[in-house]
Amino acid sequence: MNWRAVVFNGAMIAFLGLFAYGAVIGWDLGRLGEVLVAAFISGFVGNLDRIESFKATPGSIEARTHAVISEAKDTIAELRQLAKATGEVLVRVLAGEGRYGAACRLQ
Numbered sequence: 001m002n003w004r005a006v007v008f009n010g011a012m013i014a015f016l017g018l019f020a021y022g023a024v025i026g027w028d029l030g031r032l033g034e035v036l037v038a039a040f041i042s043g044f045v046g047n048l049d050r051i052e053s054f055k056a057t058p059g060s061i062e063a064r065t066h067a068v069i070s071e072a073k074d075t076i077a078e079l080r081q082l083a084k085a086t087g088e089v090l091v092r093v094l095a096g097e098g099r100y101g102a103a104c105r106l107q
Contacts, residue, residue, distance in 0.1 A: 008046030015039035 055062045
């Protein structure tokens, strides 16, 4: 972990704590919003090395991380292997059932 991640993620946690404290003691929404935006910006800057792309529109915010994308690719590869293996077995079972009127024994 680099120093930037430690400093900015620590600031994010501090801002979130300040947000909770302000909500409990009754700060106005403007001040709470400022603290929440500061927490978001600190968290974003602290995790820049993990973010592949970022898109913000008036209605939504979208960020893609490197870890999520690589995990998704690995999962898709594993699902393809599973589909191939189960597909071969299913074809054998259905072929045997159609030929003999009952399920075949797998060997």
